[in-house]
Amino acid sequence: MSSPLTNSARSPDAGPSSLAVGCVSFTLGKQRWAARLDGLRRVLPPPEVCIPIPHSPPWVCGMALMETDIVTVLDPARFLDAQAPASSSRQRMVFTMTYQDAVLAMLVDDCGAITAVEPDEIVDLLPEHRPEDLPWLGGLYRPRQTTTLELRGIAGFLDITGLMAACVAILESESA
Amino acid sequence: MLPTDDPQRVHLAHLPDFVTEMRGYIADLHRQTSEMASPTRSGESAAQAVRLLRRLGHTITSLAQTLQIADIEQLGAALDEVMIARATAGPPTGAIVAPLTRLAVYLELRVNGIERQGRFIPPTQEEEAEMRRVCAALRTYLPPPETHAPTSAFHLLDDVADWEPAGVEFQELTDLPPESQAIVATFLRAGLSPDASASPVANDHRSPAVMETFIDELTESIEQMRVAIVRIQSPQDRRVGLQTLLELAHRLKGAAFTLMYVDVSTVTNLQESLLKPLRLGRLPLSNAVLQWLIASINALDHFLANIRVARESHDDQGSAQLMADLHEQYVDILASISTTRLSPESDETAPTPVATSQPLDVPTIRVGARQVDQLLASIGGQQLNRVAMERLRAQVVTSEEDFTRVIARLHVLEERLRAERYHRLTQIEGETRRLAGDLPLGGPRDPREVEFEQWMAMVDEVIADLRSVDLDMRLALNQLGRQGEYHDYLTEQTQRDVLALRQVPFSEMIPRLQLVLRATAIAEQKEVSLAITGEPIEIDRDIQSILLDPLAQLVRNAIVHGIESATERSRAGKPSMAYVTLRTEHAGDMVRITIADDGRGIDPQHIVQAALQTYGPDGYPLLDPERAAQLSRAEIFDLLFIPDLTTAPSVSATAGRGMGLAAVKRAIASIRGEVTVASDLGSGTSFTLSLPISLGMLRGYAMRAGPYPYVAIADEVVALHPMHRAQVYEARGKHWIRLDDAEGTPSSAEPDVLHRSKQRELPIIALSALIDQPMLAVEGEYLLLVRVDTHDYGIIADLFPVDQIVPEHPIVTSSDAGSAGAVPQATTMITRQVPNYLKRRGIRYASVTARGELMAVLDLPMLVRRAIASGQIARPIFTNHVLDTPPQGEHILVVDDSPSIQRGMLQILTAAGYTVEGARDGYDAWAQMRRSIPRLVLLDVEMPTIGTKHATGVPPSAERNFDGFAVLRLMRQHAIYQDVPVVMLTSRAASLYRDQAIALGAFEYLTKPCPTEYLLGVVSKALAGRATEVSVREAL
Incomplete structure (x- = not known):
């Protein structure tokens, strides 16, 4: 895995414009995804201890102290029922984000580089146009001239906020 | 209003809510349609259905209007229109069911379509045509023109009421459109002038039926308004x-x-004018506004009294003055708003005025409780960081000490080198002398010696430098230590200040309690005054919001139950003016609030009698005479907090349901407080509330489930015992513990004392199982008794000592859990809020130890309730039942009123190797089961009572027809019989009965005649189902 701070293999001539959108690629199960950075707060190693939350679904890892935040750690791969990755050598990371005044962390199997793409390289999908079996597919990647290596082979841009909102809605709707 | 920049996006965000809401309305529509269709509907229920349908139409219209769904809006409006007209013209005929059903079907189709498409699609052409047909069909039920309220003023007034300013600023009535102003002005004048309001007396709408409905509506509305007035005083319910x-x-x-009751109409119109900006948050709920609203409701009550005796609402001397006062106060309120908000000198960006008497030169800002909590959390983070830094400093101090030692060693080394060099030189010099024949030495020094001396001088310098550096380091470290201590002091101060932000003076609540007191006193026609004594106290803002309802309830109770009528007081030699005293004081780390009255007091024997005659949910009286004789005075008063127990002779609007004090106790417990009661007959009653000062901190026990740390809130743990494994046994698939109360009974002054005896058998569960974590065995060093709904449950867990940072002790405090032989003490912990979705799963707060370890503070009552519901933990056995727990028998009990069937079963089952006993009816069966628990019951359904009902142990609250279903139901309500398999054997073959039996917990439902082999197979299977279970007595 490349360092999250190294840049992509974009041609030096085609440097990102001022409108470029920051994004990060990651793996959930066998699938590679990207997400816009503007929905994220931090990319951190997973917490050492996650306290299990009583009677929660299997995709809830637990609550943890990350830096000074009390964070609910979710495993979207299990939520999406994604198959386990082929390789057993996984380097897991968490993306933290603020949702409804609380901090959520999303566990990913592997985190790629933070990179920049031009806005017209992302084809945003409105919720009503998203596939029924993947309502959190927020957009598609349409490389313009040069393919950003980090984003090669991604399934699309995941609507992380929507995904987390769905998780929280389930947690809120089902009481212990 | 919704923003218009991106309507589609905004609308889509509302789509799920719209679908959910509409489905609810459609269900309501179906319900009310069924009510209209009911052939047995009464006039009252039809009128009620009309009212609800009208409200439904209005709600649907508003929702559709907001989301710009024209067809649904039109249909809602049509429904509204028809029902408004029908409210006065009488309910429509049952034939309206057809268009209402069509309306519901249409709405369902539209909502389904919208949900399917995920956007607000317009109706298709066919749908639109259907919509028009439904509208037309509905409108055919508009009453004839002469009974339909045709006044344009009516609609105009509705427009005025529904009119809301387009901007964000509140506008008073003078800002209304001219035509609306005219209408309102007419009303105001009508309200002010008896002459003007006296004119429209003759009114065709006032038929007896309509008037009856109107009086009911007015009565009901006033009552609901009074309830709502209390609610708006609580920020949560406002x-x-x-x-x-x-x-x-x-x-x-x-x-x-x-109906041309102009006074009522004017008052309600004025109410609306104030309530709209109040609801929108554009007008603060000041005491003046609150008092005006109460006065307006009292005015409506006054008018109602006139209307009831078939008079005009203003047909008395007081009405005119009442309206004049009301209007004057209303104008004052508007004027105060106008001065504050519309004054040309006022700054447009000035903050919204609040209803507190804040000095004008002190700027105030509003800070949300959540922000305060976040600030507190940040300070907690700083403290944790400070602890980490202090540890690092200690490491550096240790390193510096090592460094000092290294310098010393270096110095020693240097000294040794010099000594060695001197020694070597002395040797060389002696040798040279010897070789030179003791001639004196002379000549230049050896250059190597010189060089060595130079090197040694440099080493000296280095050592000196190192010493200097070491000294600097030591000074810096000392300075760092002092700065650290100062930082601790500052952090502690900040933490105290932030904690203080959560605190509010208790005195803020007093005006609201005064209002409750005044309203209740007026309603009860008693002269009561509120006396405030004690010291000023502050309480947590969250506590304040929960405290208002219980305090209001206690004040109401004091007036309704405690204080005597004027005649009684006079007879007792008391002054006519009664007092409710509110006393506040500090008590350690708690505050104490006492509400006392100088009324008649409570007779303890009266409470005992009530408890003897009241039956609990288990069907037994709350108290038995033997136990009653043993109760202390305090224990008797505590009976008042048991739900359903009431000492009031009858149920009224304000008392007698037996739920008030139980609710008070529940609310106080939810903020980790306690309530006690004391009373002297003839002198009065007092209720004392002990409350924590802050909810930002709690005392808790740190415990582990596997490797994970959790916290039990100390207030929820009624007792803590070291575990004795010998006391644990397994019965009916659950774990139990037998406790001797002498070992550590919780406070006896608790409601469930009634069910106590020397020994108790409690259901227990391991902490791991309670929180749904893998568990190998019921293990743990301690047993925590947690009280849930007046019963105790045991939780087995390992406790551990924990360091916490709390403001009272600048760095850390430690619990002494785990010290030899000591029962662990609770530790004071700072809590941090967690999101609601965690609260819903049994995590109340989080807390972080001084070592930076996160702990989840558990909501144990919620988790225990869940464990009970899911069958993980047994329901407790009432002690009086335990004492009577019959021995476990080896027999099968055959319950049938037919001797021949009993005999037949006896032969079949005996031949198969079973021991059998017979019972001839339900009472007989119950009496036998009270003597010995059967292994299985073969139970008939229809059984007339043949023997006696007396002395059978069947509770008086049991069903009158104590048939097989009743026996089964009663068995399932009692823990000791819950797992005894019951096979129903009856001639009732209908699946309805079968389903009922299975739902009640029957193992199988067999119909007569049943083949012998099949019957034996079922019996065998039923007994095998519990073969692995160990009976209570066997375990003991």
Whole structure:
């Protein structure tokens, strides 16, 4: 895995414009995804201890102290029922984000580089146009001239906020 | 209003809510349609259905209007229109069911389509045509023109009421459109002038039936308004309360106007004018506004009294003055708003005025409780960081000490080198002398010696430098230590200040309690005054919001139950003016609030009698005479907090349901407080509330489930015992513990003392199982007794000592859990809020130890309730039952009223190797089961009572027809019989009965005649199902 701070293999001539959108690629199960950075707060190693939350679904890892935040750690791969990755050598990371005044962390199997793409390289999908079996597919990647290596082979841009909102809605709707 | 920049996006965000809401309305529509269709509907229920349908139409219209769904809006409006007209013209005929059903079907189709498409699609052409047909069909039920309220003023007034300013600023009535102003002005004048309001007396709408409905509506509305007034005084319920008030005022206004009760209509119109900006948060709920609202409701009550005796609402001397006062106060309120908000000198960006008497030169800002909690959390983070830094400093101090030692060693080394060099030189010099024949030495020094001396001088310098550096380091470290201590002091101060932000003076609540007192005193026609004593106290803002309802309840109780009527007081030689005293004081880390009255007091024997005659949910009296004789005075008063127990002779609007004090106790417990009661007959009663000062901190026990740390809130743990494994046994698939109360009974002054004896058998569960974590065995060093709904449950867990950072002790405090032989003490912990979705799963707060370890503070009562519901933990056995727990028998009990069937079963089962006993009816069966628990019951359904009902142990509350279903139901209500398999054997073959039996917990439902082999197979299977279980007695 490349360092999250190294840049992509974009041609030096085609440097990102001022409108470029920051994004990060990651793996959930066998699938590679990207997400816009503007929905994220931090990319951190997973917490050492996650306290299990009583009677929660299997995709809830637990609550943890990350830096000074009390964070609910979710495993979207299990939520999406994604198959386990082929390789057993996984380097897991968490993306933290603020949702409804609380901090959520999303566990990913592997985190790629933070990179920049031009806005017209992302084809945003409105919720009503998203596939029924993947309502959190927020957009598609349409490389313009040069393919950003980090984003090669991604399934699309995941609507992380929507995904987390769905998780929280389930947690809120089902009481212990 | 919704923003218009991106309507589609905004609308889509509302789509799921729209679908959910509409489905609810459609269900309501179906319900009310069924009510209309009911052939047995009464006039009252039909009128009620009309009212609800009208409200439904209005709600649907508003929702559709907001989301710009024209067809649904039109249909809602049509429904509204028809039902408004029908409210006065009488309910429509049952034939309206057809268009209402069509309306519901149409709405369902539209909502389904919208949900399927995920966007607000317009109706298709066919749908639109159907919509028009439904509208037309509905409108055919509009009453004839002469009974339909035709006044344009009515609609104009509705427009005024519904009119909301387009901007964000509140506008007073003078800002209304001219035509609306005219209408309102007419009303105001009508309200002010008895002459003007006296004119419209003759009114065709006032038929007896309509009047009866109107009086009911007015009575009901006033009652609901009074409830809503109390609700709006609680910040949590304010929004709902205001909405209720607004709806009531709006509804009443229309009806009153139609019937030409101008005073009622004017008051409700004024109410609406204030309630709208209140609801929108544009007008603060000041005491003046609150008092005006109460006065307006009292005015409505006054008018109602006139209307009841078939008079005009203003037909008495007081009405004119009442209206004049009301209007004057209303104008004052508007004027105060106008001065504050519309004054040319005022700054447009000035903050919204609040209803507190804040000095004008002190700027105030509003800070949300959540922000305060976040600030507290940040300070907690700083403290944790400070602890980490202190540890690092200690490491550096240790390193510096090592460094000092290294310098010393270096110095020693240097000294040794010099000594060695000197020694070597001395040797060389002696040798040279010897070789030179003791001639004196002379000549230049050896250059190597010189060089060595130079090197040694440099080493000296280095050592000196190192010493200097070491000294600097030591000074810096000392300075760092002092700075650290100062930092601790500052952090502690900040933490105290932030904690203080959560605190509010208790005195803020007093005006609201005074209002409750005044309203209740007026309603009860008693002269009561509120006396405030004690010291000023502050309480947590969260506690304040929960405390208002219980305090209001206690004040109401004091007036309704405690204080005597004027005649009684006079007879008892008491002054006519009664006092409710509110006393506040500090008590350690708690505050104490006492509400006392100087009324008649409570007779303890009266409470005992009530408890003896009241039956609990288990069907037994709350108290038996033997136990009653043993109760202390305090224990008797505590009976008042048991749900369902009431000492009031009858149920009224304010008392007698037996739920008030139970609710008070529950609310106080929810904020980790306690309530006690004391009373002297003839002198009065006092209720004392002990409350924590802050909810930002709690005392808790740190415990582990596997490797994970959790916290039990100390207030929820009624007792803590070291575990004795010998006391644990397994019965009926659950774990139990037998406790000797002498070992550590919780406070006896608790409601469930009634069910106590020397020994108790409690259901227990391991912490791991409680929180749904893998568990190998019921293990743990301690047993925590947790009280849930008046019963105790045991939780087995390992406790551990924990360091916490709390403001009282600048760095850390430690619990002494785990010290040899000591029962662990609770530790004071700072809590941090967690999101609601964690609260719903049994995590109340989080807390972080001084070592930076996160702990989840558990909501143990919630988790225990869940464990009970899912069958993980048994329901407790009432002690009086335990004492009577019959021995476990080896027999099968055959219950059948037919001797021949009994005999037949006896032969079949005996031949198969079973021991059998027979019972001839339900009572007989129950009496036998009380003597010995059968292994299985073969139970008939229809059994007339043949023997006696007396002395069978069947509770008096049991069903009159104590048939097989009743026996089964009663068995399943009692823990000791819960797992005894029951096979129903009956001639009732209908699946309805079978389903009922299975739902009640029957193992199998067999119909007579049943083949022998099949019967034996079922019996065998039923007994095998519990073969692995160990009976209580076997375990013991």
